[in-house]
Amino acid sequence: MEEQVGQIWDRLITRVAKQGYAKAAVTLDQVKGPLGVFFRALGGDSALRVTATTATLHKARRNWLQRVAGSGRKVELAWQDETCLYLPAQLDVFPDRQLNRDLYFWLAAMAGARVPAEVHQSRNWIVDNQQRTLHTLRQFQGLHPRYLSLVQAYIALRPEPERLKPEAAAMEQAIQQALIQPGSVTALPEARFAPDPVALWLHPDPPRSAGLLNSDDAQDRNASKGQTRQTQQRRRQAERVEKPEEQGFTMGVRHEADLFSFAEFSKMDRATDEEDNLDQAENIANDIDKMSVAQDNTTVASRIKFDLDLPSEQEDDIPLSEGVLYPEWDFKKDQLLPNQCRIIPMMSRNAVDCELPDHLQKPARRLRRQFESLSARPQWIRGQYEGDKLDLDAYLDYRGAIASSGSAHAGDPRLYYQKRPLIRDMACLLLADLSLSTDAWVNDTSQVIDVIRDSVHLFAESLHASGDQFAIHGFSSRRREHVRFNCIKDFNENYDARVRGRIADISPGFYTRMGAAIRHATDLLGKQPAQKKLLLLLTDGKPNDLDRYEGRYGVEDTRKAILEARNQGLIPFCITIDEEANQYLPYLFGHQGYTFIRQAEQLPKRLPQLYMTLTGKLLGG
């Protein structure tokens, strides 16, 4: 059977390549947005991204693709794995655009519908796809008419059984019946060759099925399994993703940070108190787990070293001072250890003045318009001795007081409103996590750091337009002695080409000692005279560093730093793209103190909106 499925697949590909109505083609890009929403709403795993199958060619799938499709041939049919829903980059099966579009949604529904565990895509291709079809239609009755019109149009495109040789005819007959009456065909008739492929069904042999692997593939398989596991656990935490190389497949995702902390742990003095050991044991277990993943590839060790070296002094950013010492919270001792961390304010060395990148011009224009209206709104101040209009309330109170006391001098004659431009008494410091993990890829074209850069650009544009006071800083760390605090824009600096240059120069640094960075940010923001002070933290993961800052220690210290900020009257708020955020951010920021943006690509658009939502309502107070 497997053998046969492979052949079917082969034919399918050939056929998909041959057939097609280019004029009626619908591309995935055209429907991707709605399709993703649809797929998630159907109950499809919301962590999945919708991706074109072709986009995976250069990724981990290469060997598999070669195996199934023959080298170099494009494969375009739907399947999903643990991270993505793969759909054809373009569908031109039908001569009618609407049908091609409907087919996208049908495939997404097939992939997203909840099916019982026994329906596996590759156990028995024809049976499983019928089952899936049935389950999908049962859950979403509204899909019936669409399915029918798809089937009708599709069967018209398939070979007529009468014209085929008996063997082929029987097979084609079975498939057509399975399409028309899903569930009615229990097996594919035996034949020496494979039937024509079925565009309405899912991939006959998705890459996660293990049955067909030869030993070469098995190796890749392990690697990609490892990758997936990591991806699930901490997709963007301290990952460095490498572009795959031409020859074969290199594992794409790695955890230098974790590996190193493992190395640290193993070197570490184990003779600490028992509690310590328990905690660490857990960490070590996790790290060993990841270590085994990394063992697949021998270059890891050498690359780690490279990652961790600081740039030479001539190349590195310019330190602005010797640094400032901050305490750190040791939750085991339950005390604040004084002078633990050194914050080193730094200024980018290579930044060149620049304008806003082209691709942000359009959104920036829109945001500027929106944010300008924040400051342009006038405010009426009541209780004035003179002004632009009479405050009737005050006037009546005044008359009332005079009438009841009988004296012309009773009451308060502040009877006017004055119109004044509104001053939003608001200061915001944006603190961006620039740790190593921001080096990870969010999709095929951009890395987390790119997304953060764009977000910071648009944020700056928006706040500049709003007239609110703001500062932007980045941070990353390499143990407690070296917490880099990258100055992008100070409160007293103007927003201009220089600042844009520094934003453009943002790049991934080292680790994530959040506590120290928050304490320093708190100091800077605390000094501002504004009435409301918002401390926005933009991050992609948990606190971590090379030393014990990993794990609970870092979380507890960060929490302490946030509480301190709150006690100073600041309002801390966190925006994260870490999928595991809900496991620790409520503890750090409180349930209402953070928001998780699932699609990192959305961050640039969402960040200014979020600022608007957070502060827009301030006016009334």
Add this chain to the structure above:
Amino acid sequence: MSAVTQLDKKEELPFYEPQGDEIELFMHAYEHKLPVLIKGPTGCGKTRFISHMAEKLNLPLYTVACHDDLSASDLVGRHLIGDGATVWSDGPLTRAVREGGICYLDEVVEARKDTTVVIHPLTDDRRILPIDRTGEILHAPDNFMLVVSYNPGYQNLLKGMKPSTRQRFLSMSFDYLPAPAEVEVLINETNVDKAMAQRLVVLANTLRELKDQDLEEGASTRLLVYTATLINTGFDPVKACRAGMIEPLTDDPDIVAGLMELVQAAFGSAEA
């Protein structure tokens, strides 16, 4: 279920489907003259609960929908122009304190800050309302009760209630009802048939799952009621869902398109 409904109908209470033990808690609060704070997302039945309780306790209900322009004098009262002279006119809070009853401040965090000044002395054991403008000090009668509500999303982060205000209230948290109960609500409110009510509730819960990723807020019970009302009067379900449950939740055209595909899938016409 139907027993409760009948009982409600007989006593002409506004229909209310309880979430938990909130009715009992509320009764106790009233008995012991304690103010109550209700938290919960929009359209989950807070207002309905209060009107139900007011009927049940046979108290007049003074509801104030707070907004960002609402000031203390909107609650307490002001001078108005009367017959050639100025006349003092009580605000809803003052009226409730004078005459007894429930004063319900909906979305209290929206109100201006000066409102807390009048709320505080009413919520501790003094239970008084000083009216600066007339120099009066009112003592709240036993049958006066203050109830406030708000929706604790992050949108309200900067506006959130101060702990000193918050801690003056007994608090209860509301959420959208579990599916079977919400189905009952729909049937009761709109007479929609059970199968349709169930499908609508499934759709609503699907949308609620998308909160914080594709949607800022999930679909409220209120929107469900609207949609069911439309459908029940013969409106096409797909169009009703669009107007009642999709468009109110987002302005993003991609998200609307994707969710409409979902609605199509769930409600598309012509069962095969």
